[in-house]
Amino acid sequence: MTEIPTNYLDPKVLDKVGRLELRARLVVEGFVTGMHKSPYRGFSVEFAQHREYVPGDDLRHLDWKIFGKSDRFVIKQYEEETNLRAHLFLDQSESMNYAHDDGMSKFDYAATGCASLAFLIQQQADAVGLTLFDEKVAKQVPPSNTRASLANLFAALEGAKARKQKTKVGAVLQELASQLRSRGMVMIFSDLFDEPEAVLKGLRAIASRGHDIVVFHVLDRDEVQFPFERMTLFEGMEQLPELLCDPKSLREAYLAEIEGFAEEIKKGCLAQRIDYVRVVNDNPLDVVLTSYLSARAARAKRRK
DSSP: OOOOOOTTOOHHHHHHHTTSOOOOSSOOOOOTTSSEEEEEEESSSEEEEEEEOOTTSOGGGBOHHHHHHHSOOEEEEEEEEEOOEEEEEEEOSGGGGOOOTTOOOHHHHHHHHHHHHHHHHHHTTOEEEEEEESSSEEEEEEEEOSHHHHHHHHHHHHHOOOOSOOOOHHHHHHHHHTTOOSOOEEEEEEOOOSOHHHHHHHHHHHHTTTOEEEEEEEEOHHHHHOOOOSOEEEOOOTTOOOEEEOHHHHHHHHHHHHHHHHHHHHHHHHHTTOEEEEEETTSOHHHHHHHHHHHHHHHHHHHO
């Protein structure tokens, strides 16, 4: 049996998340082996609804009971069961390497989230793949539901690290949108440090192809609290210069800027029915994932 690296598989996370059922909000296409509903109507699995008969329909699927009661010709329609194809997109640009004192870097935190979800999805016999990116696509593991493929995905995570490259989230998402042919689920882990309109344009390109998208907006505690007090030399990342300044004089303007940036991304996601999850890396990952997946499952039940 293939051994799976476990550095990113936090048992505390998997203990809770592994009990949850991850369902795609939008219907997906695939084989008749999973738990997820297809947009394509078939006649082989579970009854779904009736529709009016039209010339050319297979007469074997006429509902004669309805005809006997109402003198109307209607066809039985059924829903196929298909399994999920999930795509994990992980940002490994230089800014993801930031970590507050004694904290986990944004990249390691996001990679742990990817590993946990990949494990959960594969346990459901669904297919999961991984794409690592910065200013371009760096590495891809195609979606699969085999244990060997899961081991390859974890090996890619183990070997990856935040690189000294700029972020071009928007351009990469547009490129990846053209590669996603079968409708599925796309989960993005990134600090999204790109122009908001470029990010949203990339997300729209994926959403327009019918994919169910979840954006995990990963930020460091320092980025949302800006706790610096003394004169500080800030190290530039992604080819930006160093900056020596008094953080007290910048704090109010900085916090307004970061909040405005996050809010613009959030509003753009909600307008496209994209799930937006803001994640700060000092929050327990098991709580973050469990809260999101529980809320998602509750929404799915309400829609039924």
